Amino acid sequence: MSKQSKAKRDKRKKLQPKRPINRLNAQQPVQNHAVLTNEEGQVVAAIGLQGTEWLLAIGGQTMGNADNPVPMLAMLKHLSNVQEKEGRKVTLEYSTQLQQLIDDLAADEGKTADEYLAQLVSEFEGVEEAEGEEGETAETAAEDAPADAEATPAASDDKPQA
Numbered sequence: 311m312s313k314q315s316k317a318k319r320d321k322r323k324k325l326q327p328k329r330p331i332n333r334l335n336a337q338q339p340v341q342n343h344a345v346l347t348n349e350e351g352q353v354v355a356a357i358g359l360q361g362t363e364w365l366l367a368i369g370g371q372t373m374g375n376a377d378n379p380v381p382m383l384a385m386l387k388h389l390s391n392v393q394e395k396e397g398r399k400v401t402l403e404y405s406t407q408l409q410q411l412i413d414d415l416a417a418d419e420g421k422t423a424d425e426y427l428a429q430l431v432s433e434f435e436g437v438e439e440a441e442g443e444e445g446e447t448a449e450t451a452a453e454d455a456p457a458d459a460e461a462t463p464a465a466s467d468d469k470p471q472a
Contacts, residue, residue, distance in 0.1 A: 340365060343379065344404035346386050348393075354400065355389065357382050357408070380412060384430030391431065 416426035
């Protein structure tokens with residue numbers, strides 16, 4: 311080995327660009343692909359891609375993850391519709407990559423992207439209506455019951471009432 315080999319090696323290392331240290335289990339950055347914002351410009355909910363996994367965040371908290379972001383986008387679209395019905399102004403924006411994914415899925419079913427997304431959103435509305443009907447049937451059953459039915463169990467009690 312020559313006397314100058316260490317000096318040459320150090321010089322070569324110094325000229326090379328700095329490399330980041332890759333750590334095990336390092337968190338990959340999240341790329342936002344859909345963002346639901348309110349009228350003040352605050353982010354209400356978002357869909358992001360971290361590595362190969364799609365994440366749903368609502369109110370700053372990660373609520374779930376999936377391999378397919380389209381159902382999550384339909385849920386955000388439904389949330390946007392609900393907010394607008396309540397009189398709040400919200401904006402849903404999504405990336406071209408997510409739009410392309412919707413276009414491809416819609417083309418597979420022979421629909422436009424808007425029709426496909428509207429179909430998915432209607433499924434969420436159907437679930438919400440079904441839950442509302444269950445609550446209404448319990449309330450209407452209580453209202454339809456005769457007024458004497460409430461007093462009957464108390465009247466059959468052998469204990470005197472005050």
